[in-house]
Amino acid sequence: MNSLTMRCAALALCATTLAACGGSSGGSIPLSGQISGLNRAGLVLTNKGKDFAVPDxxxxxxFTDLVASDSEFEIxxxxxxxxxxxxxxNNKGRANYYSYTQTIIxxxxxxxxxxxxxxxxxNTGLVLANGSLTVAVAAGAKSFTFGKTVPNKQSYGVTVxxxxxxQTCTVQNGSGIMPIGDKNDVTITCI
Incomplete structure:
Protein backbone atom coordinates (compact mmCIF):
# COMPACT_ATOMS: atom_id res chain seq x y z
CA MET A 1 0.00 0.00 0.00
CA ASN A 2 2.89 2.31 0.78
CA SER A 3 4.29 1.56 -2.67
CA LEU A 4 0.97 2.47 -4.31
CA THR A 5 0.85 5.78 -2.42
CA MET A 6 4.42 6.56 -3.46
CA ARG A 7 3.67 5.80 -7.12
CA CYS A 8 0.54 8.01 -7.08
CA ALA A 9 2.48 10.85 -5.46
CA ALA A 10 5.29 10.49 -8.02
CA LEU A 11 2.77 10.44 -10.87
CA ALA A 12 1.04 13.58 -9.53
CA LEU A 13 4.39 15.36 -9.18
CA CYS A 14 5.38 14.35 -12.71
CA ALA A 15 2.06 15.58 -14.14
CA THR A 16 2.37 18.89 -12.30
CA THR A 17 5.93 19.36 -13.55
CA LEU A 18 4.98 18.58 -17.15
CA ALA A 19 2.00 20.93 -17.03
CA ALA A 20 4.21 23.73 -15.71
CA CYS A 21 6.79 23.18 -18.45
CA GLY A 22 4.48 22.51 -21.34
CA GLY A 23 1.49 24.72 -20.72
CA SER A 24 -1.92 23.72 -21.94
CA SER A 25 -0.69 22.83 -25.42
CA GLY A 26 1.76 20.19 -24.22
CA GLY A 27 4.70 21.91 -25.95
CA SER A 28 8.00 23.16 -24.66
CA ILE A 29 8.92 25.91 -27.15
CA PRO A 30 7.86 29.54 -26.60
CA LEU A 31 7.19 31.38 -29.89
CA SER A 32 8.79 34.79 -29.68
CA GLY A 33 10.42 37.48 -31.78
CA GLN A 34 11.36 41.10 -32.28
CA ILE A 35 9.15 44.14 -32.90
CA SER A 36 10.32 47.36 -34.48
CA GLY A 37 8.47 50.66 -34.75
CA LEU A 38 5.59 49.88 -32.37
CA ASN A 39 4.72 53.06 -30.48
CA ARG A 40 1.27 52.41 -29.05
CA ALA A 41 -1.06 49.76 -27.64
CA GLY A 42 -3.43 47.63 -29.68
CA LEU A 43 -1.23 45.11 -31.53
CA VAL A 44 -2.62 41.58 -31.33
CA LEU A 45 -0.71 38.64 -32.82
CA THR A 46 -2.15 35.20 -33.49
CA ASN A 47 -0.78 31.72 -34.09
CA LYS A 48 -3.14 28.89 -35.04
CA GLY A 49 -6.05 30.43 -33.13
CA LYS A 50 -4.04 31.48 -30.07
CA ASP A 51 -3.95 35.25 -29.63
CA PHE A 52 -1.38 37.39 -27.85
CA ALA A 53 -1.93 41.08 -27.00
CA VAL A 54 1.42 42.85 -27.25
CA PRO A 55 2.13 45.44 -24.54
CA ASP A 56 2.29 49.12 -25.52
CA PHE A 63 3.33 33.87 -26.74
CA THR A 64 2.21 32.46 -23.39
CA ASP A 65 1.14 29.13 -24.94
CA LEU A 66 4.07 26.84 -25.66
CA VAL A 67 4.23 24.74 -28.84
CA ALA A 68 5.59 21.27 -29.42
CA SER A 69 8.86 20.75 -31.24
CA ASP A 70 8.37 20.27 -35.01
CA SER A 71 4.80 21.66 -34.90
CA GLU A 72 3.83 24.15 -37.58
CA PHE A 73 3.46 27.79 -36.63
CA GLU A 74 2.37 30.90 -38.50
CA ILE A 75 2.42 34.15 -36.56
CA ASN A 90 10.03 35.02 -41.03
CA ASN A 91 6.73 34.19 -39.39
CA LYS A 92 6.02 30.59 -40.34
CA GLY A 93 7.67 27.22 -40.30
CA ARG A 94 8.18 24.34 -37.91
CA ALA A 95 9.02 25.11 -34.31
CA ASN A 96 12.43 24.10 -33.09
CA TYR A 97 14.99 25.66 -30.81
CA TYR A 98 16.57 27.52 -33.75
CA SER A 99 13.46 28.93 -35.48
CA TYR A 100 11.12 29.97 -32.69
CA THR A 101 12.66 33.44 -32.23
CA GLN A 102 13.08 34.35 -35.91
CA THR A 103 9.82 36.28 -36.41
CA ILE A 104 10.12 40.03 -36.88
CA ILE A 105 7.10 42.34 -36.69
CA ASN A 123 4.80 89.31 -51.72
CA THR A 124 7.21 86.47 -52.48
CA GLY A 125 9.65 84.80 -50.13
CA LEU A 126 7.46 83.09 -47.50
CA VAL A 127 8.92 79.74 -46.50
CA LEU A 128 7.31 77.61 -43.78
CA ALA A 129 9.04 74.82 -41.87
CA ASN A 130 7.96 71.80 -39.88
CA GLY A 131 11.17 70.36 -38.52
CA SER A 132 13.36 69.66 -41.55
CA LEU A 133 10.41 69.84 -43.97
CA THR A 134 9.89 73.12 -45.78
CA VAL A 135 7.33 74.54 -48.16
CA ALA A 136 7.61 77.76 -50.19
CA VAL A 137 4.34 79.67 -50.37
CA ALA A 138 3.71 81.74 -53.52
CA ALA A 139 2.55 85.36 -53.38
CA GLY A 140 -1.24 85.51 -53.27
CA ALA A 141 -1.60 81.89 -52.12
CA LYS A 142 -4.56 81.10 -49.89
CA SER A 143 -3.27 77.77 -48.56
CA PHE A 144 -0.19 75.60 -48.03
CA THR A 145 0.44 71.87 -47.67
CA PHE A 146 3.37 69.85 -46.32
CA GLY A 147 1.91 66.69 -47.85
CA LYS A 148 1.49 63.23 -46.34
CA THR A 149 4.71 63.43 -44.45
CA VAL A 150 3.81 63.72 -40.75
CA PRO A 151 3.27 60.44 -38.84
CA ASN A 152 0.22 60.46 -36.59
CA LYS A 153 0.70 60.90 -32.83
CA GLN A 154 4.03 62.68 -33.40
CA SER A 155 4.57 66.30 -32.57
CA TYR A 156 4.56 68.98 -35.26
CA GLY A 157 5.56 72.62 -35.16
CA VAL A 158 4.99 74.95 -38.10
CA THR A 159 7.22 78.04 -38.07
CA VAL A 160 8.08 80.85 -40.48
CA GLN A 167 5.80 91.61 -44.82
CA THR A 168 5.64 89.82 -41.48
CA CYS A 169 3.75 86.54 -41.16
CA THR A 170 2.68 84.80 -37.95
CA VAL A 171 1.46 81.26 -37.25
CA GLN A 172 -1.62 80.24 -35.26
CA ASN A 173 -2.48 76.61 -34.33
CA GLY A 174 1.01 75.71 -35.52
CA SER A 175 2.05 73.12 -32.96
CA GLY A 176 0.65 70.03 -31.30
CA ILE A 177 0.35 66.28 -31.75
CA MET A 178 -0.57 65.02 -35.21
CA PRO A 179 -4.03 63.38 -35.14
CA ILE A 180 -4.94 60.13 -36.83
CA GLY A 181 -6.07 62.05 -39.89
CA ASP A 182 -5.17 65.19 -41.79
CA LYS A 183 -4.45 68.39 -39.86
CA ASN A 184 -5.65 71.42 -41.82
CA ASP A 185 -6.37 74.22 -39.33
CA VAL A 186 -2.95 75.91 -39.19
CA THR A 187 -3.37 79.60 -39.98
CA ILE A 188 -0.73 81.92 -41.45
CA THR A 189 -1.54 85.65 -41.26
CA CYS A 190 0.64 88.13 -43.13
CA ILE A 191 0.61 91.92 -42.73
Whole structure:
Protein backbone atom coordinates (compact mmCIF):
# COMPACT_ATOMS: atom_id res chain seq x y z
CA MET A 1 0.00 0.00 0.00
CA ASN A 2 2.89 2.31 0.78
CA SER A 3 4.29 1.56 -2.67
CA LEU A 4 0.97 2.47 -4.31
CA THR A 5 0.85 5.78 -2.42
CA MET A 6 4.42 6.56 -3.46
CA ARG A 7 3.67 5.80 -7.12
CA CYS A 8 0.54 8.01 -7.08
CA ALA A 9 2.48 10.85 -5.46
CA ALA A 10 5.29 10.49 -8.02
CA LEU A 11 2.77 10.44 -10.87
CA ALA A 12 1.04 13.58 -9.53
CA LEU A 13 4.39 15.36 -9.18
CA CYS A 14 5.38 14.35 -12.71
CA ALA A 15 2.06 15.58 -14.14
CA THR A 16 2.37 18.89 -12.30
CA THR A 17 5.93 19.36 -13.55
CA LEU A 18 4.98 18.58 -17.15
CA ALA A 19 2.00 20.93 -17.03
CA ALA A 20 4.21 23.73 -15.71
CA CYS A 21 6.79 23.18 -18.45
CA GLY A 22 4.48 22.51 -21.34
CA GLY A 23 1.49 24.72 -20.72
CA SER A 24 -1.92 23.72 -21.94
CA SER A 25 -0.69 22.83 -25.42
CA GLY A 26 1.76 20.19 -24.22
CA GLY A 27 4.70 21.91 -25.95
CA SER A 28 8.00 23.16 -24.66
CA ILE A 29 8.92 25.91 -27.15
CA PRO A 30 7.86 29.54 -26.60
CA LEU A 31 7.19 31.38 -29.89
CA SER A 32 8.79 34.79 -29.68
CA GLY A 33 10.42 37.48 -31.78
CA GLN A 34 11.36 41.10 -32.28
CA ILE A 35 9.15 44.14 -32.90
CA SER A 36 10.32 47.36 -34.48
CA GLY A 37 8.47 50.66 -34.75
CA LEU A 38 5.59 49.88 -32.37
CA ASN A 39 4.72 53.06 -30.48
CA ARG A 40 1.27 52.41 -29.05
CA ALA A 41 -1.06 49.76 -27.64
CA GLY A 42 -3.43 47.63 -29.68
CA LEU A 43 -1.23 45.11 -31.53
CA VAL A 44 -2.62 41.58 -31.33
CA LEU A 45 -0.71 38.64 -32.82
CA THR A 46 -2.15 35.20 -33.49
CA ASN A 47 -0.78 31.72 -34.09
CA LYS A 48 -3.14 28.89 -35.04
CA GLY A 49 -6.05 30.43 -33.13
CA LYS A 50 -4.04 31.48 -30.07
CA ASP A 51 -3.95 35.25 -29.63
CA PHE A 52 -1.38 37.39 -27.85
CA ALA A 53 -1.93 41.08 -27.00
CA VAL A 54 1.42 42.85 -27.25
CA PRO A 55 2.13 45.44 -24.54
CA ASP A 56 2.29 49.12 -25.52
CA UNK A 57 5.56 50.05 -27.31
CA UNK A 58 7.11 46.58 -26.80
CA UNK A 59 10.26 45.66 -28.72
CA UNK A 60 9.83 41.89 -28.24
CA UNK A 61 6.97 39.42 -27.85
CA UNK A 62 6.52 35.89 -26.53
CA PHE A 63 3.33 33.87 -26.74
CA THR A 64 2.21 32.46 -23.39
CA ASP A 65 1.14 29.13 -24.94
CA LEU A 66 4.07 26.84 -25.66
CA VAL A 67 4.23 24.74 -28.84
CA ALA A 68 5.59 21.27 -29.42
CA SER A 69 8.86 20.75 -31.24
CA ASP A 70 8.37 20.27 -35.01
CA SER A 71 4.80 21.66 -34.90
CA GLU A 72 3.83 24.15 -37.58
CA PHE A 73 3.46 27.79 -36.63
CA GLU A 74 2.37 30.90 -38.50
CA ILE A 75 2.42 34.15 -36.56
CA UNK A 76 0.07 36.71 -38.09
CA UNK A 77 -1.13 40.19 -37.16
CA UNK A 78 -4.73 39.83 -36.02
CA UNK A 79 -5.25 43.47 -35.03
CA UNK A 80 -3.12 46.49 -35.92
CA UNK A 81 -2.82 49.37 -33.46
CA UNK A 82 -4.87 52.40 -34.45
CA UNK A 83 -2.83 54.51 -36.86
CA UNK A 84 -0.15 51.88 -37.49
CA UNK A 85 0.31 48.94 -39.86
CA UNK A 86 2.38 46.00 -38.61
CA UNK A 87 3.76 43.35 -40.95
CA UNK A 88 5.34 40.00 -39.98
CA UNK A 89 8.35 38.40 -41.65
CA ASN A 90 10.03 35.02 -41.03
CA ASN A 91 6.73 34.19 -39.39
CA LYS A 92 6.02 30.59 -40.34
CA GLY A 93 7.67 27.22 -40.30
CA ARG A 94 8.18 24.34 -37.91
CA ALA A 95 9.02 25.11 -34.31
CA ASN A 96 12.43 24.10 -33.09
CA TYR A 97 14.99 25.66 -30.81
CA TYR A 98 16.57 27.52 -33.75
CA SER A 99 13.46 28.93 -35.48
CA TYR A 100 11.12 29.97 -32.69
CA THR A 101 12.66 33.44 -32.23
CA GLN A 102 13.08 34.35 -35.91
CA THR A 103 9.82 36.28 -36.41
CA ILE A 104 10.12 40.03 -36.88
CA ILE A 105 7.10 42.34 -36.69
CA UNK A 106 7.72 45.70 -38.38
CA UNK A 107 5.28 48.51 -37.60
CA UNK A 108 4.98 51.73 -39.56
CA UNK A 109 3.00 54.77 -38.52
CA UNK A 110 0.44 56.16 -40.96
CA UNK A 111 1.44 59.65 -42.22
CA UNK A 112 -1.07 62.43 -42.81
CA UNK A 113 -1.20 65.82 -44.46
CA UNK A 114 -0.30 68.95 -42.50
CA UNK A 115 -1.81 72.04 -44.13
CA UNK A 116 -3.59 75.31 -43.50
CA UNK A 117 -4.73 78.67 -44.77
CA UNK A 118 -2.81 81.83 -45.64
CA UNK A 119 -4.28 85.34 -45.49
CA UNK A 120 -2.77 88.66 -46.54
CA UNK A 121 0.24 87.30 -48.45
CA UNK A 122 1.02 89.68 -51.31
CA ASN A 123 4.80 89.31 -51.72
CA THR A 124 7.21 86.47 -52.48
CA GLY A 125 9.65 84.80 -50.13
CA LEU A 126 7.46 83.09 -47.50
CA VAL A 127 8.92 79.74 -46.50
CA LEU A 128 7.31 77.61 -43.78
CA ALA A 129 9.04 74.82 -41.87
CA ASN A 130 7.96 71.80 -39.88
CA GLY A 131 11.17 70.36 -38.52
CA SER A 132 13.36 69.66 -41.55
CA LEU A 133 10.41 69.84 -43.97
CA THR A 134 9.89 73.12 -45.78
CA VAL A 135 7.33 74.54 -48.16
CA ALA A 136 7.61 77.76 -50.19
CA VAL A 137 4.34 79.67 -50.37
CA ALA A 138 3.71 81.74 -53.52
CA ALA A 139 2.55 85.36 -53.38
CA GLY A 140 -1.24 85.51 -53.27
CA ALA A 141 -1.60 81.89 -52.12
CA LYS A 142 -4.56 81.10 -49.89
CA SER A 143 -3.27 77.77 -48.56
CA PHE A 144 -0.19 75.60 -48.03
CA THR A 145 0.44 71.87 -47.67
CA PHE A 146 3.37 69.85 -46.32
CA GLY A 147 1.91 66.69 -47.85
CA LYS A 148 1.49 63.23 -46.34
CA THR A 149 4.71 63.43 -44.45
CA VAL A 150 3.81 63.72 -40.75
CA PRO A 151 3.27 60.44 -38.84
CA ASN A 152 0.22 60.46 -36.59
CA LYS A 153 0.70 60.90 -32.83
CA GLN A 154 4.03 62.68 -33.40
CA SER A 155 4.57 66.30 -32.57
CA TYR A 156 4.56 68.98 -35.26
CA GLY A 157 5.56 72.62 -35.16
CA VAL A 158 4.99 74.95 -38.10
CA THR A 159 7.22 78.04 -38.07
CA VAL A 160 8.08 80.85 -40.48
CA UNK A 161 11.54 80.02 -41.80
CA UNK A 162 11.71 83.01 -44.16
CA UNK A 163 9.48 86.09 -44.16
CA UNK A 164 8.16 87.48 -47.46
CA UNK A 165 9.72 90.70 -48.74
CA UNK A 166 8.27 93.69 -46.86
CA GLN A 167 5.80 91.61 -44.82
CA THR A 168 5.64 89.82 -41.48
CA CYS A 169 3.75 86.54 -41.16
CA THR A 170 2.68 84.80 -37.95
CA VAL A 171 1.46 81.26 -37.25
CA GLN A 172 -1.62 80.24 -35.26
CA ASN A 173 -2.48 76.61 -34.33
CA GLY A 174 1.01 75.71 -35.52
CA SER A 175 2.05 73.12 -32.96
CA GLY A 176 0.65 70.03 -31.30
CA ILE A 177 0.35 66.28 -31.75
CA MET A 178 -0.57 65.02 -35.21
CA PRO A 179 -4.03 63.38 -35.14
CA ILE A 180 -4.94 60.13 -36.83
CA GLY A 181 -6.07 62.05 -39.89
CA ASP A 182 -5.17 65.19 -41.79
CA LYS A 183 -4.45 68.39 -39.86
CA ASN A 184 -5.65 71.42 -41.82
CA ASP A 185 -6.37 74.22 -39.33
CA VAL A 186 -2.95 75.91 -39.19
CA THR A 187 -3.37 79.60 -39.98
CA ILE A 188 -0.73 81.92 -41.45
CA THR A 189 -1.54 85.65 -41.26
CA CYS A 190 0.64 88.13 -43.13
CA ILE A 191 0.61 91.92 -42.73
Missing amino acids: SASTFQ LVKTNPEGQVCTPS TCTTDPYTLSGTVTGLT LSQPTG
